[in-house]
Amino acid sequence: MSDSGxxxxxxxxxxxxxxxxxxxxxxxxxxxxxxxxxxxxxxxGRANDEPAGHNAxxxxxxxxxxxxxxxPWLGWALVVGVGGLLVIVLWLLRTRVPxxxxxxxxxxxxxxxxxxxxxxxxxxxxEATGLQREVRFLPRFGELEVDARNVIEALFxxxxxxxxxxxxHEATVQDIFVSGSGVLFVNFGGxxxxxxxxxxxxxxVLAGSLTRSLCENFPDLRGVRILIDGESTGxxxxxxxxxxxxxxxxxxxxx
Amino acid sequence: xSAHGVQLxxxxxxxxxxxxxxxxxxxxxxxxxxxxxxxxxxRDAYAAERLGWDxxxxxxxxxxxxxxxxxxxxxxxxxxxxxxxxxxxxxxSGTLPAPPGGPALGVVLSDGRPARWDPLIxxxxxxxxxxEDCCTTFGMTLLWDPALFRGELQVDxxxxxxxxxxxxxxxxxxxxxxxxxxxxxxNRLLLxxxxxxxxxxxxLAEQFTFDRDSLLLVQRPLGPVARExxxxxxxxxxxxxxxLDSEPVTRLMSDxxxxxxxxxxxxxxxxxxxxxxxxxxxxxxxxxxxxxxGSRFVFRVGAGTTGWKTQWRxxxxxxxxxxxxxxxxLGRWKSYHPWPGADMTSAPADSGxxxxxLPEEEVPDENAASRRAPLAAARAFTAxxxxxxxxxxxxxxxxxxxxxxxxxxxxxxxxxxxxxxxxLLALDLRPAICGDSLCLGFRVVTAASRPLQRPLQxxxxxxxxxxxxxxxxxxxxxxxxxxxxxxxRPWHEAAVRHGPASEELAWVLSVHLRAHGFGRAGSxxxxxxxxxxxxxxxxxxxxxxxxxxxxGRMTREPGFPNDSDWATLEPVAEAIALAIEAxxxxxxxxx
Numbered sequence: 008m009s010d011s012g013x014x015x016x017x018x019x020x021x022x023x024x025x026x027x028x029x030x031x032x033x034x035x036x037x038x039x040x041x042x043x044x045x046x047x048x049x050x051x052g053r054a055n056d057e058p059a060g061h062n063a064x065x066x067x068x069x070x071x072x073x074x075x076x077x078x079p080w081l082g083w084a085l086v087v088g089v090g091g092l093l094v095i096v097l098w099l100l101r102t103r104v105p106x107x108x109x110x111x112x113x114x115x116x117x118x119x120x121x122x123x124x125x126x127x128x129x130x131x132x133x134e135a136t137g138l139q140r141e142v143r144f145l146p147r148f149g150e151l152e153v154d155a156r157n158v159i160e161a162l163f164x165x166x167x168x169x170x171x172x173x174x175x176h177e178a179t180v181q182d183i184f185v186s187g188s189g190v191l192f193v194n195f196g197g198x199x200x201x202x203x204x205x206x207x208x209x210x211x212v213l214a215g216s217l218t219r220s221l222c223e224n225f226p227d228l229r230g231v232r233i234l235i236d237g238e239s240t241g242x243x244x245x246x247x248x249x250x251x252x253x254x255x256x257x258x259x260x261x262x
Numbered sequence: 263x264s265a266h267g268v269q270l271x272x273x274x275x276x277x278x279x280x281x282x283x284x285x286x287x288x289x290x291x292x293x294x295x296x297x298x299x300x301x302x303x304x305r306d307a308y309a310a311e312r313l314g315w316d317x318x319x320x321x322x323x324x325x326x327x328x329x330x331x332x333x334x335x336x337x338x339x340x341x342x343x344x345x346x347x348x349x350x351x352x353x354x355s356g357t358l359p360a361p362p363g364g365p366a367l368g369v370v371l372s373d374g375r376p377a378r379w380d381p382l383i384x385x386x387x388x389x390x391x392x393x394e395d396c397c398t399t400f401g402m403t404l405l406w407d408p409a410l411f412r413g414e415l416q417v418d419x420x421x422x423x424x425x426x427x428x429x430x431x432x433x434x435x436x437x438x439x440x441x442x443x444x445x446x447x448x449n450r451l452l453l454x455x456x457x458x459x460x461x462x463x464x465x466l467a468e469q470f471t472f473d474r475d476s477l478l479l480v481q482r483p484l485g486p487v488a489r490e491x492x493x494x495x496x497x498x499x500x501x502x503x504x505x506l507d508s509e510p511v512t513r514l515m516s517d518x519x520x521x522x523x524x525x526x527x528x529x530x531x532x533x534x535x536x537x538x539x540x541x542x543x544x545x546x547x548x549x550x551x552x553x554x555x556g557s558r559f560v561f562r563v564g565a566g567t568t569g570w571k572t573q574w575r576x577x578x579x580x581x582x583x584x585x586x587x588x589x590x591x592l593g594r595w596k597s598y599h600p601w602p603g604a605d606m607t608s609a610p611a612d613s614g615x616x617x618x619x620l621p622e623e624e625v626p627d628e629n630a631a632s633r634r635a636p637l638a639a640a641r642a643f644t645a646x647x648x649x650x651x652x653x654x655x656x657x658x659x660x661x662x663x664x665x666x667x668x669x670x671x672x673x674x675x676x677x678x679x680x681x682x683x684x685x686l687l688a689l690d691l692r693p694a695i696c697g698d699s700l701c702l703g704f705r706v707v708t709a710a711s712r713p714l715q716r717p718l719q720x721x722x723x724x725x726x727x728x729x730x731x732x733x734x735x736x737x738x739x740x741x742x743x744x745x746x747x748x749x750x751r752p753w754h755e756a757a758v759r760h761g762p763a764s765e766e767l768a769w770v771l772s773v774h775l776r777a778h779g780f781g782r783a784g785s786x787x788x789x790x791x792x793x794x795x796x797x798x799x800x801x802x803x804x805x806x807x808x809x810x811x812x813x814g815r816m817t818r819e820p821g822f823p824n825d826s827d828w829a830t831l832e833p834v835a836e837a838i839a840l841a842i843e844a845x846x847x848x849x850x851x852x853x
Binding site: 224251 | 373374375376392395402404692693694702710715790792797800802812
């Protein structure tokens with residue numbers, strides 16, 4: 008802030024330019040309200056017959072004080088600077104607080120790892136009396152055919168909780184598509200035919216686990232139709248017809 | 263004497279016999295439950311016929327031996343155990359099963375997924391819910407950073423960010439603090455139940471409700487709910503009415519016999535408060551099923567139904583399906599369509615012919631000879647068991663037809679031969695193969711006949727098929743429209759008609775096998791007896807009551823068949839033969 012006088016006024020000859028304190032007339036540019044007090048102090052000092060050197064020190068101090076009063080922005084700058092430093096320190100500390108979660112690192116996660124969806128799987132229970140439920144995370148791509156194929160391939164891998172898996176090791180999905188009426192057609196390779204040797208229970212477990220796993224994870228599906236090497240007639244083994252649209256309600260009871 | 267009086271008398275006799283047995287020192291036998299079953303309403307007439315009841319002194323009438331117990335049990339199963347009335351509350355997917363023992367979260371969903379209990383994990387003062395269960399319930403997607411153990415749960419437009427070990431979850435500009443931290447244990451992420459409470463109350467309140475006290479999470483209906491359903495019957499017509507705001511998109515389906523499924527797109531139900539409908543003889547509401555598209559109402563249609571039509575009444579906001587049993591409604595100027603289940607007939611089931619289906623011969627396969635050897639022995643054992651059963655039935659006066667299961671993968675196997683001769687029942691005996699080994703115990707399976715358990719077809723399509731059949735019949739010149747004889751029932755629909763009788767047969771079989779000592783806790787041979795309804799293509803088209811009896815290992819001893827299995831062969835054959843006799847008596851009494 009400049010201490011120069013109003014525009015159009017003659018500058019005071021005893022005042023310094025550029026805001027420097029006036030060495031000739033201390034307090035010349037001081038507000039009137041504070042001047043008597045300073046003069047009173049000066050007068051009091053003289054009245055006590057203090058040494059001249061002391062008076063000089065007092066004057067120098069007062070000059071400095073008056074100079075500070077002429078630059079109040081310095082205080083504000085100091086406050087802002089300290090506040091800024093405090094904010095920076097808090098910010099640095101904040102990134103180390105466990106609850107915090109900077110959005111930038113989420114973007115990193117999105118770029119490096121696919122999103123995971125929780126999928127429900129059904130396998131035969133060890134007692135061969137029913138189906139048991141498992142939930143596990145799989146990558147989710149948002150396309151029904153792709154995600155359904157992932158679910159089926161996870162079924163091929165078998166249970167992680169000791170459930171009975173009816174799938175042969177050579178089982179493959181040749182093709183998969185959704186009809187206009189919401190029925191998912193799954194075309195398996197011929198190795199699934201081994202069920203005729205594995206017993207009717209395994210056939211039901213296969214059909215039930217496939218149907219319930221798919222329809223529960225993808226509620227928009229109306230049902231599942233099984234094809235084997237493109238064939239849509241005959242039977243899967245002995246008990247499940249390939250002509251049926253399998254729905255979860257058909258497998259609500261345990262085998 | 264009235265029926266009620268007869269029942270009271272029977273109960274009195276049962277009580278008297280039970281008391282006398284107790285006093286005579288027989289006690290409760292080895293199994294109180296089985297004994298109670300055995301002494302339930304004995305049949306004096308049958309007992310007199312079989313045992314010479316009237317001539318025997320009282321002490322000798324009491325069942326002391328296994329054979330006597332079986333005979334008395336045969337008396338008890340003469341009375342139907344299963345009520346076939348319409349359920350008071352229709353079956354929905356929101357019905358929770360019995361809760362498990364430990365702490366568990368009940369999850370009731372309205373999008374068609376079955377209600378379930380998710381086990382909770384107690385760690386310190388807080389209960390934890392596995393995050394995969396949370397994700398599958400809410401449909402969340404997880405972004406997981408395994409390096410820094412932090413993640414983000416995304417659902418709709420919400421993103422919940424968390425760090426393992428932290429108690430604060432951020433969601434956009436908002437955050438909430440849980441009573442416990444997110445945890446990672448046993449390769450699973452665990453969410454505190456307090457976090458579930460906060461998520462449900464603060465962010466997903468429009469979709470879910472959560473009650474902390476009862477630990478019940480319930481999904482709200484996905485859309486407008488059917489306010490009211492009325493079933494009224496007036497002069498031979500049954501009206502099924504829905505009060506709706508606008509004309510619904512509907513689809514009618516049927517199994518061709520007795521099930522009518524009305525699908526209303528965009529109309530939902532509250533799974534915890536399904537509509538309760540007063541059933542009428544013309545139709546009863548058996549089940550309601552919801553999915554993201556809408557809801558399906560499953561009715562059992564009365565036996566006399568001959569026609570159907572639908573109406574939308576704009577002025578009343580009322581959609582109705584009308585079922586009629588009046589013949590004049592099918593006249594030329596009426597708008598009713600013929601009901602596809604009408605005019606159909608089945609083979610008479612009043613003969614004493616029993617069809618026994620035995621396992622086919624094992625085809626020699628050198629490559630799999632060693633692996634298949636135990637299963638081939640199981641087939642042989644089951645075949646011998648079937649022959650023993652047949653011998654006992656023939657001795658009891660039944661006509662027994664032995665069939666082999668053949669051409670299973672391509673044709674209808676033994677079914678045409680079974681249908682050709684008609685009969686009382688068909689019993690398919692099979693070894694209970696479970697993969698590469700033999701299961702323990704018995705499994706009795708009947709063809710699924712309950713609502714939604716059978717493949718459904720469009721009602722319009724079925725009606726059109728029936729119309730063509732009728733026209734083909736008229737073209738033969740053998741009859742006119744007025745005296746049209748019953749049409750032969752298609753194979754794929756036959757099992758529905760015999761569903762209740764087949765269930766009864768399965769029940770009688772399981773009761774008799776239990777009486778032998780199987781399936782009872784504490785018995786020396788505890789293998790289970792499981793009774794199930796499953797889609798069974800081998801019974802498809804069977805026009806008489808039928809069941810599949812899977813015979814497994816009878817003991818837990820290694821090897822099959824071992825000495826113990828051979829020792830139980832005869833009692834098991836006896837139990838099966840007695841069950842068939844009991845079933846025949848039940849059928850005779852019900853006529």
